[in-house]
Amino acid sequence: MQCKLLLPKKIVLPNGKEVLEKRSVMPLLWLILFVLTLLSIRITGFSLEVLRDRIDQFFVIIQQMVPPNWGYVAKLWQPLFDTIKMSLLGSVAGAICALPIAMLAAANITKNKWIAMLSKFMLSLLRTLPTLIIALIATFIFGLGTMAGTIAIFLFTIAYVGKLLYEQIENVDMGGFEAMQAMGLPTIQAFRYAILPQILPNYISTSLFCFEGNVRYASILGYVGAGGIGLLLNESIGWRSYANVGMILLMLACTVFIIESTSEYFRKRLM
Amino acid sequence: MNAIEKQLHLQPNRRMSYFLTLLILGLLFIWSLSTLHVDSISNNGTKIAKNIVVGLLQPDWTLLFNATIGGIPYLLIETMAIAFLGTIVGAFLAIPLAFLSASNIVPKPIAFVVRLLLIVIRTIPAIVYGLMFIRVTGQGPFAGVLTMSLTSIGMLSKLYVDVIEDLDKSILESMEALGCTLMEKIRYGIWPQLTALFLSIVIYRFDMNLRDATVLGLVGAGGIGAPLIFAMNAYKWSEVGAILIGLIFLILIVEYVSNRVRTKLVKG
Numbered sequence: 394m395q396c397k398l399l400l401p402k403k404i405v406l407p408n409g410k411e412v413l414e415k416r417s418v419m420p421l422l423w424l425i426l427f428v429l430t431l432l433s434i435r436i437t438g439f440s441l442e443v444l445r446d447r448i449d450q451f452f453v454i455i456q457q458m459v460p461p462n463w464g465y466v467a468k469l470w471q472p473l474f475d476t477i478k479m480s481l482l483g484s485v486a487g488a489i490c491a492l493p494i495a496m497l498a499a500a501n502i503t504k505n506k507w508i509a510m511l512s513k514f515m516l517s518l519l520r521t522l523p524t525l526i527i528a529l530i531a532t533f534i535f536g537l538g539t540m541a542g543t544i545a546i547f548l549f550t551i552a553y554v555g556k557l558l559y560e561q562i563e564n565v566d567m568g569g570f571e572a573m574q575a576m577g578l579p580t581i582q583a584f585r586y587a588i589l590p591q592i593l594p595n596y597i598s599t600s601l602f603c604f605e606g607n608v609r610y611a612s613i614l615g616y617v618g619a620g621g622i623g624l625l626l627n628e629s630i631g632w633r634s635y636a637n638v639g640m641i642l643l644m645l646a647c648t649v650f651i652i653e654s655t656s657e658y659f660r661k662r663l664m
Numbered sequence: 665m666n667a668i669e670k671q672l673h674l675q676p677n678r679r680m681s682y683f684l685t686l687l688i689l690g691l692l693f694i695w696s697l698s699t700l701h702v703d704s705i706s707n708n709g710t711k712i713a714k715n716i717v718v719g720l721l722q723p724d725w726t727l728l729f730n731a732t733i734g735g736i737p738y739l740l741i742e743t744m745a746i747a748f749l750g751t752i753v754g755a756f757l758a759i760p761l762a763f764l765s766a767s768n769i770v771p772k773p774i775a776f777v778v779r780l781l782l783i784v785i786r787t788i789p790a791i792v793y794g795l796m797f798i799r800v801t802g803q804g805p806f807a808g809v810l811t812m813s814l815t816s817i818g819m820l821s822k823l824y825v826d827v828i829e830d831l832d833k834s835i836l837e838s839m840e841a842l843g844c845t846l847m848e849k850i851r852y853g854i855w856p857q858l859t860a861l862f863l864s865i866v867i868y869r870f871d872m873n874l875r876d877a878t879v880l881g882l883v884g885a886g887g888i889g890a891p892l893i894f895a896m897n898a899y900k901w902s903e904v905g906a907i908l909i910g911l912i913f914l915i916l917i918v919e920y921v922s923n924r925v926r927t928k929l930v931k932g
Contacts, residue, residue, distance in 0.1 A: 433745035437805035450800045478696035521915045525879045534709045539699035613789045630795045646787040
């Protein structure tokens with residue numbers, strides 16, 4: 394971490410030779426960090442006194458969550474399955490749609506520079522917006538319910554899987570592809586037989602990983618009315634029935650744990 | 665039949681397992697199709713979609729460049745401040761937790777308990793923490809900072825641990841042989857190994873926190889999310905367009921800068 398703007402330190406060796414030592418920018422960085430922190434404290438109104446006096450409220454809530462309200466479980470299955478369905482459908486459909494888009498965005502497959510650039514730009518634009526905000530917009534277009542959530546997850550999956558996929562496609566060994574094209578195969582077929590086998594394990598593993606994350610996201614999408622268990626979560630917090638919140642969180646944690654372990658098992662087998 | 669063909673026939677027949685995998689996936693897919701209900705797309709939906717596009721193309725320029733409190737630049741700065749402070753606090757609090765959960769530093773049982781705690785912290789969605797902290801501090805960016813700190817701790821400690829467990833211990837042994845004190849060992853043996861990677865992790869988390877901070881506004885924890893949802897509920901599409909444009913620009917710029925800095929940090 395050196396910077397050319399800072400004057401180097403001169404050291405005169407015993408034999409009279411001058412050596413320049415580059416100065417570290419670390420102290421400067423710490424200073425900038427410190428100033429930014431102070432500024433942020435000013436803007437956000439961070440105050441330790443409030444934190445000291447009121448933090449017990451946080452633990453009061455946590456205490457009310459334990460023990461969870463076991464009687465609430467019966468009402469939770471349907472929304473929980475809705476959440477899982479939303480993330481499953483969105484992830485599968487998104488992962489499938491990501492493949493052609495990644496092909497278009499990969500500079501070594503799509504020879505037209507503009508199409509590749511445009512596809513890349515679209516993918517990064519989609520990735521910018523947080524899932525919850527996409528879901529919020531989707532509820533306005535598709536109405537409240539699981540449809541909006543599915544669309545939000547679908548779009549996010551395309552953006553995420555698509556980006557990782559085109560990076561992989563750009564890094565594959567092009568020998569087979571070129572040989573097949575030289576033999577006269579059309580691009581699609583050459584892609585199918587030369588490149589797809591190389592990227593397939595990675596592609597499936599990325600999609601599985603995205604699915605794991607999507608289950609987490611889907612659980613809160615209900616907050617903006619996009620269906621699933623988040624709806625009940627929002628409701629319970631609004632009514633301050635924290636025992637119910639505890640139950641929902643427990644069930645979510647179990648679901649996420651089961652799905653993550655399953656998908657991790659398959660991802661390890663793939664690699 | 666020549667040797668090549670023989671080898672080809674030796675290939676194990678996986679058709680059955682492929683078929684079964686696809687069948688299961690297909691059944692799950694059909695099972696989850698029930699979440700789609702196309703009939704709910706009202707005529708209103710297409711109109712709103714058109715309005716959003718129009719709003720994005722014709723944003724409210726005065727709002728976009730309004731430098732007072734309530735203008736988008738200030739809201740973006742507030743969002744960044746929430747993410748920044750949350751990341752800093754989380755980054756410092758995560759260090760001791762990471763050392764406590766590294767199995768090459770502390771005994772296994774302690775590491776296991778701390779790890780379990782971190783998993784619990786990670787599982788709860790940020791928005792739930794936000795709603796809980798609002799009960800503590802009232803609405804406003806302060807609740808957002810606390811939320812960001814807590815969610816950052818979960819992920820940062822996990823990533824820190826990977827770095828700590830990869831520490832090169834031979835350096836420490838040779839320093840001990842030279843007669844260095846404990847503090848010297850930490851300062852010259854451990855610290856230089858960790859700083860660059862830790863910084864890179866923290867910058868990555870800042871990038872993520874910025875996205876999360878925009879969402880926190882939806883629950884009233886400060887930042888740009890609240891004006892966004894208000895504008896949408898009031899059908900002011902040009903304001904929505906202006907806010908979304910500001911947001912996209914901010915996130916794209918921060919992502920670009922953070923990627924550049926992180927590559928430089930890791931590759932030296």
